[in-house]
Amino acid sequence: MKRAAIDPFFATLAAANPHPVSELEYTSVFELLVAVLLSAQATDVGVNKATRRLFPRANTPQRILALGLDALTESIRTIGLYRNKARHLMATCALLVERHGGQVPRERAALEALPGVGRKTANVVLNVAFGEPTMAVDTHVFRVANRTGLAPGRDPLQVEQGLLRRVPAAYLLHAHHWLILHGRYVCQARRPRCEACTVARWCDAGPPAMRD
Template sequence: MKPAQIQTFLTTLAASNPQPQTELEFSSVFELLAAVLLSAQATDRSVNKATRALFLVANTPEKVLALGLDGLESHIKTIGLYHSKAKHLLQTCQMLVDLHGGQVPRTREALQALPGVGRKTANVVLNVAFGEPTMAVDTHIFRVGNRTGLAPGKTPLAVELGLLKRIPKAFMTDAHHWLILHGRYVCQARTPQCWVCAVANCCDFAPKTQQPPGKKTHGRT
C-alpha cells in the first residue's frame, strides 16, 4: 500500500467512525487493565458479561485481592483459561498494591512486568487509558496489516513496527481501534466482506471477495 493509499484508507475509516472506542466495558484504568488481561483468547462479549458482575463487587486491586482465588474464579469462570487468568490477575493486583500504591503504572516497562500483561495488553492500556500512540496487534490487526498491504509482517511485532512507521501521526491515537473493528466486522478471517468494504479500492487484497447469494452483512467499516 502506497502512502497516498494509506492516507485514503485511514481517512475513510475515520470518516465512518470519528471517535472509535474499545468494545471492552470499563470505568477506570484498573478495570481496563483487568478486562484486557482477561480478554486474551476470549471475546470481548464474554469478558464484558463476566466483568459486569465482577466490577460491582471488586473494582480495585485491593477488592480483587479480598475475593481470593476461589472468589475471583467464581466470577470469571465463563471466560476461557479462567484459572490461569485468575492467578495472574491476583498476582498483578498484589504488585499494584505493593509497588504502585494500588495504581496502574503509565510506562510500558512497569506494565509488562505485571503477571499476565504482555506487549499487546500494555499497548492497549497505554493507548486507551493514557492516549499514547501505540499499536496493540491482535489477530485482527495482524490479518488486516498483512491482507491489505498496510504493514505486512511475519510476526505481530513486525506488523506493529510497520504500522508505527507507516501510519501518519495524525491517525495514530485512533488507528488501533479502526483496524481492530475493521478486522472484526468487515475484513474477517474466513470471508472478507469486500463487497461492503469502504476501503476496498486502496487495499492490495486480490481478487476481491464477491457477495455470496443470501449473505447477510454487518454493514460496518
C-alpha cells in the same frame, strides 16, 4: 499497499467512525487493565459478561485481593483460560498494591512486569487510558495489516513496528481501533466482506474491479 493509499485508507475509516472506542466495558484504568488481561483468547462480549459479575463485587486491586482466588476464579469461569487468568490477576493486584500504591502505572516496562500483561495489553492501556499513540496488534490488526498490505509482518511485533512507521501521525492515536473494528466486522478471517468494504479500493487483496 502504496504509501499514497495510506492516507485515504485511514481518512475513510476515520470519517465513518471519528471517535472509535474499545468494546470492552470499564469505568477506570484498573478496570480497563483487568478487561484487557482477561480478553486473551476470549471475545469482548464474553469478557464483558464476566466483568459485569466481577466489577460490582471487586473493581480495585485491594478488593480483588480481599475477594480471594476462589471467588475470583468463579466470577470469570465463563471465559477461556479462566484459571490461569485468575492467578495472573491476583498476582498483578498484589504487585499493584506493593509497588504502585494500588494504581496502574503508565510506563511500559512497569506494565509488562505485571503477571499476564504482555506487549499488546500494555499498548492498549497506554493508548486508551493514557492517550499514547501505541499500536496494539491483536489477531484482527495482524490480519488486516497483512491482508491489505498496509504493514505486512511475520509476527505481531513486526506488524506493530511497520504500522508505527507507515500510519500517518494524524491517525496514529485511533489507528488500532479502526483496524480492530474493520477486521472484526468487515475484513473477517474466513470470508472478508469485500463487497461491503469502504477501503477495498486501496487494499492489496481487494477485488481488482474495486481497486484504484
